[in-house]
Amino acid sequence: MKKGLFITFEGIDGCGKTTQIELLKESLEEKGYTVLLTREPGAKGLGEKLREILLNYDGEVSSNCESFLFLADRAQHIDTIIKPAIDKGVIVLCDRHTDSTVAYQGYGRQLDLEQIYQLNKIATNGIIPDITFILDIDIDTSLQRIGKGRDRMENSGREFFERVRKGYIEISEKEPQRVKLLQGNSPIKDIQNKISDYVQGLL
Numbered sequence: 001m002k003k004g005l006f007i008t009f010e011g012i013d014g015c016g017k018t019t020q021i022e023l024l025k026e027s028l029e030e031k032g033y034t035v036l037l038t039r040e041p042g043a044k045g046l047g048e049k050l051r052e053i054l055l056n057y058d059g060e061v062s063s064n065c066e067s068f069l070f071l072a073d074r075a076q077h078i079d080t081i082i083k084p085a086i087d088k089g090v091i092v093l094c095d096r097h098t099d100s101t102v103a104y105q106g107y108g109r110q111l112d113l114e115q116i117y118q119l120n121k122i123a124t125n126g127i128i129p130d131i132t133f134i135l136d137i138d139i140d141t142s143l144q145r146i147g148k149g150r151d152r153m154e155n156s157g158r159e160f161f162e163r164v165r166k167g168y169i170e171i172s173e174k175e176p177q178r179v180k181l182l183q184g185n186s187p188i189k190d191i192q193n194k195i196s197d198y199v200q201g202l203l
Helices: 017-030 046-056 063-087 098-108 113-124 139-146 158-174 188-200
Strands: 005-010 035-039 091-095 131-136 179-183
Touching: 005 017, 005 063, 005 098, 017 035, 017 091, 017 131, 017 188, 035 063, 046 063, 063 091, 063 098, 063 113, 098 113, 098 158, 131 158, 131 188, 139 158, 158 179, 179 188
Parallel strands: 005 091, 005 131, 035 091, 131 179
Antiparallel strands: none
16 A cells, blocks of 8 residues: 655735645545545544643643644644544644744743753654745734734734744755745645645655
8 A cells, every 4th residue: 555645824914824724635536546634633532632731721831842742733734634544545634843943932932942852852753744834924914814812822922923934944954855845825726736746746
């Protein structure tokens, strides 16, 4: 049986990744591929409980605790959902993955980047996405798209998101083979076409 693909979508809040991931799922299914759309945090099961804590807990959450909660969600996600699907030949599309922890907790919360990379490797058992799309937008556009109904992470402040955005850009520069940086302010169809071209090259 042919092994599946693991494709992840990243970017600061409001970048448009959710739209693009759904468009790619629809396109691939029309071509006859079996596709699994999932997310971090909050994959079906335990992940849904962890997502509720991470995004809506109204008490103090230390930066280290936050990181380990995301990593716990990821370990469960990889072991029970992502790897079994890939092994069955499914194309897995994931809304956020390891790069989010690097960008948000490493750059945003300013935790030790090397430790974050090592912990990600443990949580994923070394599984790496075949390709990652980062949609880049400016902070003003992000805040405007998020609006006022913000969760705990979205309320982290402008300077935090400036660091997160910088982190994503640096990730794309360090791993150009895997990570593709796309302009999130481009027309939706243009972004969709670029993503489709990249994915077609992997199929």
